Amino acid sequence: MLRRLTLTAIVSLAVLSAAAPGAAAASGPLPLLPLPQGEDDARTRLTVTVSEAGDPSAEGVFxxxxxxxGGDHPAAxxxxxxxxxxxDEGTNPFAPVPRGAMCTQQSGGPATARITGTWRGRHVDAVFSRADGCEISRWNNLRPVLPGIR
Incomplete structure (x- = not known):
């Protein structure tokens, strides 16, 4: 009986592992490819709203x-x-933390940010926090668009 349960679990895991990449590819977002420099850069206009950063000069709408x-961003x-x-790296800095990601349970403070607008011609509406290790990493990856937080 135990042998049958073990075999069933292994086979199920193998089937799910083989099916998961195809399912993710079919339903997940398309990869973000680098765009040529020039006219697409001109279509980057973002509104960055930061609150509870602990530094009044880092908080506000930029x-x-x-x-x-240009703009009134302090580090444009x-x-x-x-x-x-x-x-250029092909990275989408506005993508949320993937579902099921293993994140350290640490807090980086109450700071939150929302970025809306257009980045290289693509619509952006992203929310950032410092609620756990994944969110802290995501925030830090976007410095100096988002302010440095201690």
Whole structure:
């Protein structure tokens, strides 16, 4: 009986493991590919809203435009450079933490941020927090678009 249960569990796991990549590919988001420099950069206009950061100068609503860097974001040029770097890597910095991700249960404080607008011609509406290790990493990956938090 135990042998049959073990065999059933192993076979089920193998079937699910083989099916999961195909199911994720069919239903998941398309990969973000790097775009050529130039006209697509001009379509980057973001509104960054930061609250409870613990530093009044880091909190508020900031406009960020790229190509050329502008707006009232306190670090517009480095922020645009970081966004371009992430695009060149093929990374979507606005993607949420994947479901089922194993995250450390640590708190990075009450800071929250929301970024809306257009990044390289793509609609953006992303929420950031510092609620656990994955969210802290996601926030830190987007510095200096988001402020550094201690």
């Amino acid at each position: 406009e960020l435009e790229c190509a050329p860097a 040029e480095p922020a645009c450079d970081r966004l371009a770097e992430l695009a």
